[in-house]
C-alpha cells in the first residue's frame with residue numbers, strides 16, 4: 252500500500268500532508284522539522300518584521316531541512332496597517348530559490364506571473380470551492396480547500412470539510428488538498444476516498460515539540476476536545492475560528508453591541524496573540540485554533556505525530572481492503 256498521490260509528486264514529499272502556514276508559529280525550525288518528517292511546511296512571511304529576518308529564516312530552514320522540500324506562506328489578507336509588501340516578498344522568495352509557495356487571503360492573480368517566471372509552484376488555499384475554481388482557472392499548480400472546522404479563517408459560508416472535500420473533488424482538475432479538522436490518519440484516508448490528493452493540517456501540529464510557543468500554551472491544548480473553539484469577527488465578515496477563551500468571549504460580546512474593527516483591535520491584534528504564545532497565557536489573545544485540537548494528545552516531535560498519521564492511514568487502508576468477516 253502506498254500513500255503516493257499527485258500531491259506527493261508535486262511537492263516531492265513522502266506523504267500527502269501539507270503543514271499549512273501558521274502565523275507566528277511556522278518558523279524555520281518547525282518547517283524544517285516538517286521537511287525531515289516527509290511532509291511540506293511553509294514559513295509564514297507575515298511573521299517577520301522585515302525582509303532580512305524572513306531571508307534568515309529561509310536560509311536557516313534550508314540548512315536544517317536536509318535537502319527536503321519546503322515553502323513560504325504568503326497570506327494576502329487585507330492589510331490593516333502596514334503597506335502591502337507582497338511583491339517584495341515574492342521577489343525575495345524567488346531570489347532565495349524557494350520552490351513552493353502557499354498563498355491565501357485573496358486571489359494570487361497579481362503575483363502569479365512573477366511566481367511562475369521564477370519556476371515556483373503555487374498552492375492557493377481557499378475556504379470555498381468557488382474560489383478554488385477561480386484559482387485553478389488562473390493557473391495555480393494546486394489548490395487547498397478548507398472547511399468550517401479549520402483554525403484561522405474558515406470564510407463566510409462555513410460549509411463543513413466533508414461536503415466541501417467531496418464537492419471540490421468533483422469540480423477541481425488540478426491537485427487538490429482538503430483541510431479543516433484533520434488530525435488523524437483515518438481522516439487522511441477519508442480525504443483520499445473523497446477524491447482529494449492529500450490534506451492540509453494546522454491545528455493538530457501546534458503541540459509539536461518544534462513549535463516555539465510556551466509549554467503552558469501547548470499543555471492547555473492537550474486537555475481540549477472538539478467543542479473548545481468558537482467563531483469571532485463574523486459580524487465584520489472576517490470570520491476566525493479561535494480558542495474559546497476570555498478574549499473570544501469579550502470580542503463576541505462587543506460584536507453583539509455593534510463593535511467596529513477598531514473597537515476589536517486591542518483584543519484581536521496579532522501582537523496580543525504572539526505575547527500569549529510567549530508567556531503561555533492562553534486566556535488573553537485571539538488564538539487561531541480548529542476543532543482538530545481534539546486530536547492533540549501529547550507534546551512530541553513533529554516526526555512522531557506524522558509517523559502516527561502514517562501508521563494509522565496505512566492500517567486503515569488495509570482494514571478497508573480486507574474482506575468482511577463471514
Ligand SMILES: Cc1cc2nc3c(=O)[nH]c(=O)nc-3n(C[C@H](O)[C@H](O)[C@H](O)COP(=O)(O)O)c2cc1C
Nearest residue numbers: 271272273274355401402403431432453454539541
Ligand atoms: C495558529 C494558526 C495560525 C494560522 N495562520 C495562518 C496564516 O498565517 N496563513 C494561512 O494561510 N493560514 C493560516 N492558518 C491556517 C492553516 O494554514 C491551515 O489552513 C488550517 O489550520 C487547517 O485547518 P486545521 O486547523 O483544522 O488543521 C493558521 C492556522 C492556525 C491553527
